[in-house]
Amino acid sequence: MQGQIRSMTGFGKAYLKTETYKLTVIIRSVNGKGLDISMKLPRELVIYERELRNLIKKFVYRGQVSVNVSLELIKVKPKLRIEDLGEVVDQIVFSTKKLGLNISDDLVLNLALRFYHPEPEEENLFTTESFKEMFLGTFQVALKDFLKSRVEEGENLRKDIENNLSQLEKLLEIVQNRAQVLIENAKERLLNKAKQLLQEIETNKVVTQELKFLVEKLDINEEIQRLKSHIELFKKELQKGSPIGKKLEFITQEMLREANTMGNKLPDLFPLNIEMKTAIDKIRQQVANVE
Known part of the structure; x- marks a missing residue:
């Protein structure tokens, strides 16, 4: 059973209106290396900031989260005491x-x-248990909406990542099938060029050893196998669900490293190598938004 993937981008909103006030809660988030929460609260509601932060921390692990709460008081005739x-x-x-x-x-x-001018009970209103219950309830509605949007966006990210991962696997299979032929062709060109430059190559043991070393460096089978392993590990982690963003970023870096090494060792892979790196870069961009 696969876990949910959550995006670091999200939005949630909730309203509450009573006879004495209107309350609006907006929660939004964007990408971030860690969890950063910023809050904009009316003076009357600052006393609840710690509780709001703790509620967010229960469900959110990464991203820049901003909370904006607006409070509009409705003027009512004060009660006669x-x-x-x-x-x-x-x-x-x-x-x-x-x-x-x-x-x-x-x-x-x-x-x-x-x-006689009775004073409205605004100050006392916001510290009552009944108000606290309604306010936190409204905040939780906005938070639920916010988390839902992150899950929905996360599942869209999963589909895009899986599509690009599938494309990368197909390209890697093509590379593996063509690699030996490309390596042999490159070896032949290298040897022919060396023979042209050095007529005595067959009797020059030092040069022969150097050529043998260069030819061996053309082999990319190790890089192919490592890239396959990285892809399998990536798929395994993707099934676990968030929070996995940082780990996926690291695996993607390793995938790109192997693709770069292949291109450097065997230039004949071009343009296949470019297509592979393009697919990996797309995955990297998508992973950057995964919690």
Whole structure:
């Protein structure tokens, strides 16, 4: 059973609207060598930053993740508090008696209502358990959407990687089938050129040994076998699922190293060698986005 491949690119969004506020959570990410989380939170919600970071770290291992939370307050008429209004009434009654004034209860109440300005409970609202529960719930909805997008993009990456890997295997098979003929042709050209330059080549043991060494260097069978091994290891790791990005990057580097060595040892591989390196480079670019 193959594991899920996750892309480092993702996007998630969630909304929450109540009678007193509107909340929007946006989470997005791009490629990164490690995990880097940046947060833009309203002043009222900074107290939840650590919890939000911990939630992300449970599910995300690589990528530059940015979180943007916006909070819009909806102005509502503050609720009348009888206790607070009573205090204002007491102050008015005390002041009028001290001044020797005698006013009716209706006038006292009217004055109290005029001077009483209840403060909205915005500050306390954002520290309540009910708000915390709704806020974290909204954040988790955005996080789930974000993770889903990374999985979807990751599976698309898997298909592209597998297609390019299949192309590389086909090219490598062609190289293996043609290698011996190409090596023999290169050997023959090398020997003919040497004979033209050195008429006494057959009696010159030093030159003969040097030629033998150069001819042996034309052999690319070891590189072919190592590249095959790298491909098999790559396929095995790909089945495991994320987080595997860093390991796949390393294997891809080794694959490219073998392809370069083949091209350097046997120039006759051109343009097959170019096609192989192009396929590997495509894989490298795709792997760079795998978590």
